[in-house]
Amino acid sequence: MTIIIEELKKVPSTEIVNYAETRTGIDHQVVATFDTGIFANGIIADHDAKIYANWWPQPAPDKAEFKFHYTDSSGYDCGWHRQKNEHVDGLDHFQERTDSEEEYEYEAVEFEQDNPTGLVWEIADDKLKRRVQTQHDPNFRLSDFTD
Amino acid sequence: MVTQEEELRGTEQWEAKTEGFDRILSVALTLEKPRPVSWISEEARVSENTARKYLERFHEMDALTVAEQGATTYYPNSAYLRFRDVSHVATELDREELEKRVTSLSEKSEAIGEMYEASGPGQLRERVTDEDISTDELRKLREAASEWESLDYRLSISREALERYDQHNMSHRQQVV
Numbered sequence: 001m002t003i004i005i006e007e008l009k010k011v012p013s014t015e016i017v018n019y020a021e022t023r024t025g026i027d028h029q030v031v032a033t034f035d036t037g038i039f040a041n042g043i044i045a046d047h048d049a050k051i052y053a054n055w056w057p058q059p060a061p062d063k064a065e066f067k068f069h070y071t072d073s074s075g076y077d078c079g080w081h082r083q084k085n086e087h088v089d090g091l092d093h094f095q096e097r098t099d100s101e102e103e104y105e106y107e108a109v110e111f112e113q114d115n116p117t118g119l120v121w122e123i124a125d126d127k128l129k130r131r132v133q134t135q136h137d138p139n140f141r142l143s144d145f146t147d
Numbered sequence: 148m149v150t151q152e153e154e155l156r157g158t159e160q161w162e163a164k165t166e167g168f169d170r171i172l173s174v175a176l177t178l179e180k181p182r183p184v185s186w187i188s189e190e191a192r193v194s195e196n197t198a199r200k201y202l203e204r205f206h207e208m209d210a211l212t213v214a215e216q217g218a219t220t221y222y223p224n225s226a227y228l229r230f231r232d233v234s235h236v237a238t239e240l241d242r243e244e245l246e247k248r249v250t251s252l253s254e255k256s257e258a259i260g261e262m263y264e265a266s267g268p269g270q271l272r273e274r275v276t277d278e279d280i281s282t283d284e285l286r287k288l289r290e291a292a293s294e295w296e297s298l299d300y301r302l303s304i305s306r307e308a309l310e311r312y313d314q315h316n317m318s319h320r321q322q323v324v
Contacts, residue, residue, distance in 0.1 A: 003173060023287075056290055057179075060180065064179060065290075084285060086282050112158060113190060115178075115191075116177045117174060118174070121158050122161075126158070
């Protein structure tokens with residue numbers, strides 16, 4: 001998790017990176033807030049926007065599992081997960097919903113990077129920005145981009 | 148204001164904002180299995196020659212181990228990672244803080260054992276193989292086992308840092324002088 005924290009701090013739009021309690025309550029996850037003036041071209045003035053990162057090493061030969069999940073005050077949340085899930089084949093998937101009352105929509109995803117550091121940049125500084133802009137900016141189109 | 152077309156994104160930004168040396172080191176020290184130079188250089192966005200040069204130096208420093216698997220492969224040296232983690236904790240915390248951390252982590256580890264009615268994360272791993280378990284339960288168990296392993300690792304690091312505290316700080320002071 002130290003690597004995740006250090007890299008999230010380097011991503012230009014992140015502001016505060018700290019530890020937070022996990023769902024299991026056993027160990028820590030990383031939570032980062034954004035400089036809303038920089039993140040996604042400043043389209044969201046939302047100081048509640050956060051990205052939660054978990055990294056779960058597994059015994060060989062299994063790959064480490066992870067979760068990078070974004071939430072904001074509009075109710076929208078989305079995330080890139082490498083975890084077993086009933087909705088898609090394989091472990092790697094993207095999920096999103098526009099409201100916490102709704103069911104998630106899932107789709108399989110392929111990552112360009114296969115190391116923790118590169119994944120932080122690929123997700124927090126690219127995939128996430130595009131999804132947030134698609135959600136909050138009517139002029140932004142995801143049409144030329146697929147996860 | 149940069150336009151979408153002009154703006155560097157993701158791994159391009161990573162490449163622009165960081166040095167090749169740091170990218171190779173962070174990729175190499177987080178490898179989950181031995182990897183050849185070609186794989187590491189591609190992930191770290193550096194040329195193979197540059198990657199090979201740095202990886203060999205990291206190997207000479209005992210940060211990485213080398214194995215021949217058709218090609219030369221590199222893998223983090225667990226003893227080096229452990230030494231680095233112990234040194235970091237020993238310089239970050241004083242003796243009293245270390246003692247508090249060991250106590251707090253020990254209590255937490257015991258409480259988790261009671262909560263899951265297990266003697267350690269290995270027992271949670273065994274439950275993962277239960278055929279009657281749902282996907283959601285399986286995911287939660289794998290999360291819990293991994294987090295418990297991480298907590299126990301931090302506990303062992305803190306204990307070792309406490310044992311070596313005086314020795315480490317004495318040698319550190321000598322180096323500074």
